[in-house]
Amino acid sequence: MPELPEVETIKEDLRELVVGARIESAEVLDPGLIEQPSAEEFTRRIAGRSITGTRRRAKHLIVELDGGDSLVFQLKIGGQLLLVPPVEEPETALMLVLHLDGDRRLFLRDGTRFSRARLLDTGELEARLASLGPEPLEEGFDAEYLRRALSSRRAQVKPLLLDQKVVAGIGNIYVDEILYDARLHPRRKANTLADGEWEALHAAIRSNLAAGVAHRGTTVRLYRDVLNQPGEHQNYLRVFEKHGELCPECGGKVIREKVGGRPTHYCPSCQLENGRWGEQELRLV
Numbered sequence: 001m002p003e004l005p006e007v008e009t010i011k012e013d014l015r016e017l018v019v020g021a022r023i024e025s026a027e028v029l030d031p032g033l034i035e036q037p038s039a040e041e042f043t044r045r046i047a048g049r050s051i052t053g054t055r056r057r058a059k060h061l062i063v064e065l066d067g068g069d070s071l072v073f074q075l076k077i078g079g080q081l082l083l084v085p086p087v088e089e090p091e092t093a094l095m096l097v098l099h100l101d102g103d104r105r106l107f108l109r110d111g112t113r114f115s116r117a118r119l120l121d122t123g124e125l126e127a128r129l130a131s132l133g134p135e136p137l138e139e140g141f142d143a144e145y146l147r148r149a150l151s152s153r154r155a156q157v158k159p160l161l162l163d164q165k166v167v168a169g170i171g172n173i174y175v176d177e178i179l180y181d182a183r184l185h186p187r188r189k190a191n192t193l194a195d196g197e198w199e200a201l202h203a204a205i206r207s208n209l210a211a212g213v214a215h216r217g218t219t220v221r222l223y224r225d226v227l228n229q230p231g232e233h234q235n236y237l238r239v240f241e242k243h244g245e246l247c248p249e250c251g252g253k254v255i256r257e258k259v260g261g262r263p264t265h266y267c268p269s270c271q272l273e274n275g276r277w278g279e280q281e282l283r284l285v
């Protein structure tokens with residue numbers, strides 16, 4: 001599923017390739033895609049509008065239209081936005097085709113059909129985005145914010161990082177890599193983290209997401225950019241889906257377990273269940 005780096009890549013591609021284009025018509029091939037308004041109103045309201053900009057908030061891809069409306073996409077598990085004809089896919093995976101001027105078409109295809117789109121006015125967009133946590137690559141996001149937001153929480157650190165109200169844009173691939181870099185066990189309770197561990201977590205969030213953006217996203221299976229090219233960050237993963245392989249740091253085995261209902265990959269030697277303090281206490285006993 002596209003996370004912050006993948007949506008950021010798609011957003012930048014669209015900024016370069018379709019800003020300034022006019023949407024001549026929309027073909028909604030799967031009405032289940034359109035959450036708001038009705039598919040009929042969506043089709044009617046979008047025809048003839050020009051694309052004035054693109055932006056990203058959390059995992060939302062926002063295409064700004066003249067007149068103030070925004071087309072908001074949530075690309076779920078297999079969602080792809082493609083500016084090239086998806087010739088190798090069956091017609092049934094297509095959910096939406098936007099016909100652009102200059103004979104170009106923007107396709108949304110998703111074999112899993114979980115992707116969603118909305119056409120929102122300014123107020124509706126603001127309401128939709130209001131509950132999201134801070135953008136982790138922006139300046140205001142620091143270790144102190146994480147400590148303040150989470151240090152009294154007794155929940156496990158992994159599900160907390162996946163909570164879009166705590167921090168925006170992190171999903172199941174990057175969170176495992178982040179926790180590995182921060183040497184935090186995914187089941188660690190947030191209220192047991194030491195000061196230095198908040199710093200390590202913050203640094204790991206920034207470095208992993210920035211590297212994901214620099215590598216144009218992670219293609220484990222389905223993610224493609226708008227020109228149908230895979231990303232490259234999958235070549236830099238250390239633990240995600242590396243269970244049974246050796247940890248690059250200690251040579252121990254990476255394992256996979258469910259944490260908070262999600263498949264989770266980590267190194268039990270580098271990411272101690274009780275943290276370093278817990279280990280020290282055990283030695284003292």
Ligand SMILES: [Zn+2]
Pocket residue numbers: 247248249250251252267268269270271
């Ligand atoms: Zn290790």
